[in-house]
Amino acid sequence: MNCPYCGSRLSIRDRCDRCGEDMTIFKKVYRIANQYYNIGVRKAQVRDLSGAVMALQNCLRLNKKHTDARNLLGLIYQEMGETVSALGQWVISKHFQSEDNEADYYLNLVQRNPSRLDTVNQVIKKYNSALTSARQGSDDLAIIQLKKVVSINPHYVQALQLLALLYIHNKEYERARKYLKRAAKVDVTNTTTLTYLEELRELGVLEDAEPAEETRSRDSITDRDVIVPAHTYAEEKPNIMAWVNLVLGVIIGAAFIMIAIVPGIRKQEVQGESGEIVELNEQLIRQQAELEAAEGEKTALTEEIADLNKQIKKLEKAQENKGEETPKKEDLSVYETLMQAAVAFLEEKETEAADLLVQVDRKKLELKQAVTLYGKLSGQLFEEQSQEAYQSGHALYTAGKYEDSLKEFEKAIQMNPDNVDAMYFTGRAYHRLEQYEEARKWYNRLIDDYPDTGRAGEAKGRLRELPAEPETNE
Amino acid sequence: MIDFEQELAKFQLSLEVDQAEDAINQNKLADVTDIIKELIEEIKNR
Numbered sequence: 001m002n003c004p005y006c007g008s009r010l011s012i013r014d015r016c017d018r019c020g021e022d023m024t025i026f027k028k029v030y031r032i033a034n035q036y037y038n039i040g041v042r043k044a045q046v047r048d049l050s051g052a053v054m055a056l057q058n059c060l061r062l063n064k065k066h067t068d069a070r071n072l073l074g075l076i077y078q079e080m081g082e083t084v085s086a087l088g089q090w091v092i093s094k095h096f097q098s099e100d101n102e103a104d105y106y107l108n109l110v111q112r113n114p115s116r117l118d119t120v121n122q123v124i125k126k127y128n129s130a131l132t133s134a135r136q137g138s139d140d141l142a143i144i145q146l147k148k149v150v151s152i153n154p155h156y157v158q159a160l161q162l163l164a165l166l167y168i169h170n171k172e173y174e175r176a177r178k179y180l181k182r183a184a185k186v187d188v189t190n191t192t193t194l195t196y197l198e199e200l201r202e203l204g205v206l207e208d209a210e211p212a213e214e215t216r217s218r219d220s221i222t223d224r225d226v227i228v229p230a231h232t233y234a235e236e237k238p239n240i241m242a243w244v245n246l247v248l249g250v251i252i253g254a255a256f257i258m259i260a261i262v263p264g265i266r267k268q269e270v271q272g273e274s275g276e277i278v279e280l281n282e283q284l285i286r287q288q289a290e291l292e293a294a295e296g297e298k299t300a301l302t303e304e305i306a307d308l309n310k311q312i313k314k315l316e317k318a319q320e321n322k323g324e325e326t327p328k329k330e331d332l333s334v335y336e337t338l339m340q341a342a343v344a345f346l347e348e349k350e351t352e353a354a355d356l357l358v359q360v361d362r363k364k365l366e367l368k369q370a371v372t373l374y375g376k377l378s379g380q381l382f383e384e385q386s387q388e389a390y391q392s393g394h395a396l397y398t399a400g401k402y403e404d405s406l407k408e409f410e411k412a413i414q415m416n417p418d419n420v421d422a423m424y425f426t427g428r429a430y431h432r433l434e435q436y437e438e439a440r441k442w443y444n445r446l447i448d449d450y451p452d453t454g455r456a457g458e459a460k461g462r463l464r465e466l467p468a469e470p471e472t473n474e
Numbered sequence: 475m476i477d478f479e480q481e482l483a484k485f486q487l488s489l490e491v492d493q494a495e496d497a498i499n500q501n502k503l504a505d506v507t508d509i510i511k512e513l514i515e516e517i518k519n520r
Contacts, residue, residue, distance in 0.1 A: 158488065
């Protein structure tokens with residue numbers, strides 16, 4: 001179960017661990033949805049497809065993101081011959097869960113073969129045409145079209161039912177019964193199928209009444225029936241040579257495949273593998289180029305640091321020569337910290353580099369190269385490290401360590417003053433620590449400076465939860 | 475006895491493949507969870 005607000009996984013507690021919203025009602029709804037899903041599964045297992053469809057639709061009305069229910073509903077539609085409805089459900093399922101979803105496999109099965117999809121479309125068009133013909137009174141045309149439809153898609157329940165209805169209308173009850181039996185095998189409790197079967201039962205069309213069926217079929221001979229004259233010809237006994245010929249044919253066919261077709265397939269596989277090798281080589285070349293570019297950047301940064309060091313030494317000498325006081329230790333220390341940050345970055349210790357860089361007051365940097373270096377390092381480090389600091393702070397906040405989390409959030413905001421998540425949770429941490437004035441300050445800052453963000457909306461809600469500001473005595 | 479015209483009227487045209495996109499777009503995807511969220515939001519805003 002996932003939180004409907006922030007999407008994080010719910011724990012056994014009644015509140016979401018991430019956003020803190022009350023989940024009691026939602027958990028009840030999800031449990032009922034799961035029960036409907038289980039009912040749908042049991043009904044599908046016994047081929048009660050109509051019942052399964054209703055149960056799964058109820059499940060999705062309660063929880064539209066129930067991927068398993070949606071995928072199963074798609075499968076059931078596919079089984080009943082409603083391919084487009086099935087595709088619709090799988091597409092929506094992928095929309096809600098794009099990774100690790102069975103719907104990918106089902107969609108590939110249907111879509112990977114374009115001619116198959118075209119066949120499906122032709123069947124649907126023929127069915128629609130048959131229905132239109134039936135409504136216009138052209139029963140014979142409709143029957144011909146529907147027989148074609150059910151021969152291509154024998155599980156198309158609606159087509160089987162319509163064909164049976166047309167036969168009942170034309171008083172060809174035996175044929176109607178045959179198609180209704182096929183529909184009942186696909187979906188055992190379909191109401192329409194059962195209603196038509198009941199109608200045939202009332203008309204006396206029974207399964208085991210064979211003499212009556214023969215009479216009835218004689219009475220209802222139509223132009224389409226083929227009449228074979230009865231004779232006393234006895235079927236010949238099974239011919240063993242036919243089987244021998246069959247086996248020989250299979251052996252010859254297998255030999256032909258091994259000689260003519262398999263080498264071709266193997267050649268294609270080898271070509272495919274060669275293609276893969278070429279692609280991997282290209283990837284390797286690309287990665288080498290990227291590595292070289294990164295090395296080049298590293299060298300450039302190292303040169304800048306060396307240059308900067310020289311500049312600092314020159315400055316110190318020049319000022320000594322002039323007889324001025326040596327530059328204040330604090331002014332030099334800001335360059336030292338910058339150097340340390342640059343060295344840590346070159347050693348790929350990004351967190352340490354960011355922590356050092358945050359201590360550098362950009363306004364105190366007078367040398368142009370130092371400012372450039374600061375700009376490059378902050379561009380590379382601050383955004384990512386700000387997010388890391390926020391995540392670290394959020395973990396501490398979730399564990400109830402609010403004061404420790406405040407330090408991480410402060411670091412995140414220093415690195416990226418637009419980090420609205422860090423600002424929001426700073427407010428939340430103060431709120432939890434019952435320091436309501438600080439909390440109010442942070443919520444108001446979010447609302448005033450970032451009014452269009454989601455966090456500003458949440459901050460408005462949290463503001464209402466704060467106790468009223470004490471009135472100032474005049 | 476079933477009424478042929480009445481039964482025939484119950485049959486609907488099936489969606490073709492090129493109509494699938496429109497059908498998916500028009501699919502109302504609101505569920506009970508969405509309704510509950512709206513109600514809670516309304517109560518909070520009062």
